[in-house]
Amino acid sequence: MLRDPLFAALFWSAVTIGCYAAARLVARRWRSWWTSPLLLTPVAVGIVALSLHTGYADYIRGTHWLVLMMGPATVAFAIPIYEQRALIRRQWPVLLVGVLVGSTLAMSTAFLLADLLGLSHTLQLSLMPRSTSTPFAMSVSSDIGGLPDLTAVFVIVTGICGAALGELVMKLMPLRSSLARGALFGMGAHGAGVARAHQIGGEEGSIAGLVMVLAGLFNVLMAPVVAALMA
Amino acid sequence: MLRNMLRSMGVTLHRSMILQIAVLAGFWAVGEATVRLTHLPLPGGIVGMVVVLTLLGTGHIRPAVVRRGAGWLLAEMLLFFVPAVMAILDHGELMGLVGLKIAAVILAGTVMVMGGTALTVDLCYRWRMRASAPEAGHAA
Incomplete structure (x- = not known):
């Protein structure tokens, strides 16, 4: 399933946004340096990527649009x-x-x-x-x-x-x-x-x-x- | 008629966060195109920001037109950082001692940068306030 580029893009975007949303909830509940969404989200996404044997190239292909959002944010x-x-x-x-x-x-x-x-x-x-x-x-x-x-x-x-x-x-x-x-x-x-x-x-x-x-x-x-x- | 249409478009823009984000993305696209055409050594987002600042400064757009969209983008900015961090997946070598050393460099360096910058700014600020007499006393 993850071979299909469209499915992979949707999947990795959903994983990233989902982990981020969850990390924000955690950060709101326990406010501390280790609950920063910037720390928890990559760790969670990393665990998913490693367990599915996905490298950076495959991951970023589907989530590059999120990086591009940094432009409008700037x-x-x-x-x-x-x-x-x-x-x-x-x-x-x-x-x-x-x-x-x-x-x-x-x-x-x-x-x-x-x-x-x-x-x-x-x-x-x-x-x-x-x-x-x-x-x-x-x-x-x-x-x-x-x-x-x-x-x-x-x-x-x-x-x-x-x-x-x-x-x-x-x-x-x-x-x-x-x-x-x-x-x-x-x-x-x-x-x-x-x-x-x-x-x-x-x-x-x-x-x-x-x-x-x-x-x-x-x-x-x-x-x-x-x-x-x-x- | 045209004026009414423009006005109702303005009202929609005021209310819709998605539209405001699209407008900001449009300015980013303009910045990106400018950078490509002129080979400026700057990120397109910065050029877009300068364009928006200029338009705000000359009164061509009002901040209310994009304020909610901008607020959302800035509040969720951490999400846009996440995919770049995943580059670490391809750098397993950073997981051991080298990684610890890098963490130490970043930790110590960042504390020095923060302390040094804040101290410099505060000292300059106090010096300027003292130099420019009491009437400008509560500037910041």
Whole structure:
């Protein structure tokens, strides 16, 4: 049955959406880092895929349309950003400095830590763009010589870690402004962080969304420079 | 007559989340086409977002026209991340020690990025507030 491409597409889409819906119910019932739908859904889908001996190529053929939905979702960021335009107009220099420092930290910590732990050069390069959202990160990864599909996985793991740890980091630091709280989530955990920041507050969420977009743009622009440094 | 038709279309758009999502997807398609034609090194979604921001800023569309659709897409965004993670199915080698090392890099790196960014933004913000006198005191 799974040989039929249409059936396979319907089946894997249904499995993915079903697992996601179930994971959301679990997340609503027990709120904790390990109940994040971003962690539970891949684990559940992975168990189904492994037990049916399905590889990534077969899985993604039927579910690629879900990945494409990230496009309209990116467009949707225009609304919260537009609604916070007054705050952004007043504070854009601060946000820009945050993105600069954050992006530099993201790339350099990945590079140094991977070096320290003796990971291969390919893994090191694939880890570097992990703090930006998936479409940016994959394009930067291929620019600097990493493996884009591995980078996509690292991006998600970063999102899970960041959304889980963000509040802890937030509590440990005396942050006065919604600006800093939003930047923390947008820079540290891209889309997953933005979703988390929206739960903390509207301003935080919009700032996080903007910082995520700015960080992505900055990384894409800097990719040729980083590639030259790495060569 | 035409005006009435346009108005009733506007009302439908206001109420229907699916239609609003379709409109946002349309802007994404425009962005994607622009990127293909001009070879811009940007994702199509970002170009679409800039187009929508421009239209909002110049008053050509009102936020209410797509707000519900945008809200839904942003709330369910995690679902769109899931298929990409499944690439791990083809990388069994990451399940052992290498995987643990990668997790350590990501964990430590992310905490540093978050702490560093938030601290920088907060310090800059306080410095600016102090520099720009008391009247702008409660900006954020």
